[in-house]
Amino acid sequence: MDEINEADAVLDSELQRYLKECFLYEPDTGRFWWRHRPLSHFETSGMAASWNTRWAGTEAFVSRVGKNKAYLAGRVTIDGEYVKMLAHVAAWIYVYGVRPLSQIDHKNTIKSDNRIDNLRQATQTENNWNQTKRKASPYPKGVYKPRDKKRFVAQAVLGGKNTFLGYFDTPDEAHAAWLKAVTPERGDFLRVA
Template identity: 35%
Template sequence: MIDSDNWSPWSADGKELIDVPPAGKIEDYSEFARETMARYPKVMAHLAGREAANDNCPPVTARGQIISQERLRYLLDYNPDSGVFTWRNPTSRRVKAGRIAGNIDSMGYVQMSLDNRDYRGHRLAWLYVHGYYPENEVDHVNMVRSDNRIENLREATREQNARNRIAYKSSTTGFKGVIRSRDKFSARITVNRKPIHLGQFDTAEEANAAYEAAANRYFGDFARAS
């Protein structure tokens, strides 16, 4: 039989003996649970303390919904100068506050799971700072996918994001938009899904210069020649 006067929800090694859902309300327990818990005043006090401690906790994100800025800022801290997220209020007992959140996925992006949904770090950084989840893509200016400093991020359409890429490894010239044509080098650029021929040149460098000038004219800040 449990001694209700000396009962503690903590074991000798500091581990919690009962598992109370953080968002749960005492009133929501079944009649049997309420009657049972009422026998042990310290249990009830512990539950009330857990509930009071979570009064300022934003609700868990509903299934199918995007996490809110409020909920995100409650769970995580974000350093805009380093681009790193750390746990502020961990959702797992195995994670301590201050620990770096997320990991690098197979594509090179920072990824993390919040409220049973996977997110990429650059999109969360945008939400954390600007207050809204981006409808379009978020481009890494320096093309380093794990560099989530806020100054390295910008909203972009899929087409704009695709422009900020270097030449493919399969390129025989090493320059974006430049192909070898017999003893000449041809430069071309695609704008609004339409290819534009920029001319033929004696060297790959000359063709690349033509492509770079066209990219700056058509693509502005998203232009990248090679």
């Protein structure tokens, strides 16, 4: 893990405090709820009363964003500026008090499932490893059949390089070869289907 410098740690701690003033996060469900926000968050007591009457107690981070509208997001006001924040990043900061060093991976691949035990830090590569199989392919992960061949090919990206693993008589044999090759490198981020 990369080191977090002192200035970043202070900013993260302030952001965590602010998120906890604004929201109640339920780690078992991954849902956020607006809290009754303190007067210090507003310019006037009238603005605070109006906002709290309308929003306090309602669910937060309910906007759908990203490809296929799969991620949940919301807006918070920090130092007078609206900031869009993804719910899984907010959950991470809320619980751990630090921003993720790279990305947050949803272990079960459901991008709106922001339960803290479903979230983990990941590199882009690890996040890619945890993707589900492309629906367009009739074959298991790591397997394809060239048009001009009667056998199936197994290939894998190992150490960042595309690696040919061989020809096989069945898709299951090719997939078994792929699985054997990628398991040591991918560990907990391995997704078979």
